[in-house]
Amino acid sequence: MSLKSHMFQRSLRLSPPRTRDLTVERDVRVPMRDGAVLLADRWAPKSGGDGLPTLVIRVPYGRSGVLDHPRPFAERGFQVLIQSTRGTFGSDGPWDPQRREREDGLDTIEWVIRQPWFGESMVLYGSSYRGFVQWAVADAVPPQVKAMIPGITSADLLVGLLRGDSFSLETSFAWGVFVDGQERRFATLRSLLGGRKSRRALRTLPLNQADTAALGHPHEYIQSMLVHESDAPFWKGGDHRHRVVDALVPVSSVAGWYDIFLPGQLRDFRMLQEAGGMARLTVGPWDHSSAGVGRMTAAETLGFGLALARGEEPAERAPVRLFVMGEEKWRDFPLWPPPGYEPRRYHLQADGVLSPAPPADSSPDGYHYDPAAPTPAVGGVRLTSAMKAGRVDNTALEARRDVLTYTTPVLDKDVEVVGEVSAEIFFRSSLPYADVFVRLCDVDGKGRSTNVCDGLVSLANADKTSPADVRLWPTAHLFKRGHRIRVQVSSGAFPRYNRNPGTGEPRATATTLRPARQLVYHDPQHPSAIILPTR
Numbered sequence: 001m002s003l004k005s006h007m008f009q010r011s012l013r014l015s016p017p018r019t020r021d022l023t024v025e026r027d028v029r030v031p032m033r034d035g036a037v038l039l040a041d042r043w044a045p046k047s048g049g050d051g052l053p054t055l056v057i058r059v060p061y062g063r064s065g066v067l068d069h070p071r072p073f074a075e076r077g078f079q080v081l082i083q084s085t086r087g088t089f090g091s092d093g094p095w096d097p098q099r100r101e102r103e104d105g106l107d108t109i110e111w112v113i114r115q116p117w118f119g120e121s122m123v124l125y126g127s128s129y130r131g132f133v134q135w136a137v138a139d140a141v142p143p144q145v146k147a148m149i150p151g152i153t154s155a156d157l158l159v160g161l162l163r164g165d166s167f168s169l170e171t172s173f174a175w176g177v178f179v180d181g182q183e184r185r186f187a188t189l190r191s192l193l194g195g196r197k198s199r200r201a202l203r204t205l206p207l208n209q210a211d212t213a214a215l216g217h218p219h220e221y222i223q224s225m226l227v228h229e230s231d232a233p234f235w236k237g238g239d240h241r242h243r244v245v246d247a248l249v250p251v252s253s254v255a256g257w258y259d260i261f262l263p264g265q266l267r268d269f270r271m272l273q274e275a276g277g278m279a280r281l282t283v284g285p286w287d288h289s290s291a292g293v294g295r296m297t298a299a300e301t302l303g304f305g306l307a308l309a310r311g312e313e314p315a316e317r318a319p320v321r322l323f324v325m326g327e328e329k330w331r332d333f334p335l336w337p338p339p340g341y342e343p344r345r346y347h348l349q350a351d352g353v354l355s356p357a358p359p360a361d362s363s364p365d366g367y368h369y370d371p372a373a374p375t376p377a378v379g380g381v382r383l384t385s386a387m388k389a390g391r392v393d394n395t396a397l398e399a400r401r402d403v404l405t406y407t408t409p410v411l412d413k414d415v416e417v418v419g420e421v422s423a424e425i426f427f428r429s430s431l432p433y434a435d436v437f438v439r440l441c442d443v444d445g446k447g448r449s450t451n452v453c454d455g456l457v458s459l460a461n462a463d464k465t466s467p468a469d470v471r472l473w474p475t476a477h478l479f480k481r482g483h484r485i486r487v488q489v490s491s492g493a494f495p496r497y498n499r500n501p502g503t504g505e506p507r508a509t510a511t512t513l514r515p516a517r518q519l520v521y522h523d524p525q526h527p528s529a530i531i532l533p534t535r
Contacts, residue, residue: 017075021046032107036092040083043070049079051119053309057082057126058133062089068126077306097221098238101136113144121309125301127151139246146308151254151297152288154264155240162230165458169498171260171383176222177214195386202495208508226508244271250278252304254297256286258381258390262473284323287389326478337419341533348522354406354487359522367402369491370515375402377496380451394449407486415479419533421453421472426526430517431502434462438470439488442479449486452477456497487530489520
């Protein structure tokens with residue numbers, strides 16, 4: 001790590017607390033417009049807490065967890081109101097994930113402003129679901145709200161995982177299982193002990209019985225996400241993308257290159273940027289459960305957020321700060337995607353070669369895909385802490401017969417890739433329904449292949465040769481001189497993505513698994529390629 005990066009990492013350590021003498025008022029009753037009452041805790045310094053800027057955290061996971069805990073903020077200049085969202089941890093119900101957060105969020109903000117202990121300013125803070133609830137109100141907050149600090153989240157949150165062309169089974173299912181049991185005694189221990197059972201349940205056919213296999217009973221959210229795709233009217237109340245461009249306050253977004261919500265979060269930032277709002281972005285080498293993303297979000301809250309709440313200018317920095325993997329260094333940019341990076345096609349070639357040169361005449365490569373023994377998900381974008389996420393060794397995965405690889409010769413100079421990554425794979429299956437999974441890897445001098453980013457698309461009419469357009473996760477990565485660039489092509493990453501049964505049956509009720517013969521073309525008429533944004 002460079003000296004500059006080391007100094008930046010050191011800066012993430014929070015400043016010393018101003019006080020450790022706090023008062024906590026528990027189970028504060030916050031009324032909603034429909035008569036429901038949501039419970040909250042208020043944390044403040046015992047002396048001088050009234051009138052301080054208020055940090056508002058709205059959370060469905062309880063008010064005493066380690067994540068987003070109020071104490072560090074109440075010790076360093078804020079008073080904090082942490083509230084259990086509707087239907088969770090004592091708040092009136094029912095629990096209706098994502099679809100009630102706008103009204104409840106606005107009612108909570110207005111209630112806070114009316115309290116005698118409120119001063120003149122408020123900041124909205126939180127990661128994941130706690131960040132999503134900020135977007136739910138972003139276009140309607142009163143002037144007392146001075147900033148939003150959303151981390152590892154997006155304005156459409158879980159809805160963005162339910163796309164018909166790339167259904168994120170593991171994340172959606174694991175979240176449903178987690179929230180189902182989170183208020184039971186010994187919930188954390190039960191969750192750990194039940195992890196293997198939940199993973200086995202993902203193989204259940206039909207999938208609409210997987211929740212019963214894992215929990216012993218059907219779960220309303222899991223059933224809904226199996227039946228309703230992301231664009232269904234059912235999810236309308238949980239999609240706040242249209243509010244982003246009208247956000248009324250400065251926003252500092254914190255994201256991770258291996259986070260489940262990264263594409264949506266970068267989309268949100270780009271919309272803010274184009275709308276001319278005050279916005280900044282930080283993206284690190286993190287997955288959804290990395291400690292680093294929590295530290296960064298807290299640092300942004302106590303720097304960017306607290307300064308604005310006090311009527312001060314935040315410390316100056318570039319609008320976009322990215323951790324460039326491979327180089328292992330933080331770099332500043334003016335925009336996302338950064339200027340100066342142009343799309344360059346690296347073509348799949350015969351004999352497993354990857355090259356910028358156009359492909360020559362060649363026969364397609366083939367492999368056998370069996371959904372009964374699906375290609376596994378290895379590292380990368382994962383929610384569950386039981387499975388290793390982020391950068392991992394791909395050697396065993398690439399040795400499988402259902403994974404094709406294409407690799408450049410050893411690089412004679414560095415290749416820097418920063419921005420949106422995509423692939424165009426000319427593909428044909430023996431069945432009408434198939435998936436195409438593409439992964440970009442960095443192969444070091446010792447031959448170790450490490451995943452950089454990836455993506456999947458589901459195809460209909462896959463039995464006809466056609467280009468599969470695959471959107472990979474965005475990235476910032478330096479392929480060093482002496483390394484090689486590698487592309488994997490396969491037909492799955494289970495259980496991160498639902499396995500494609502090959503039949504076209506609805507995902508909730510499919511029961512038949514059909515193996516398929518897949519072909520990947522790379523010739524002048526079918527120039528399969530990965531498209532990398534390079535200098």
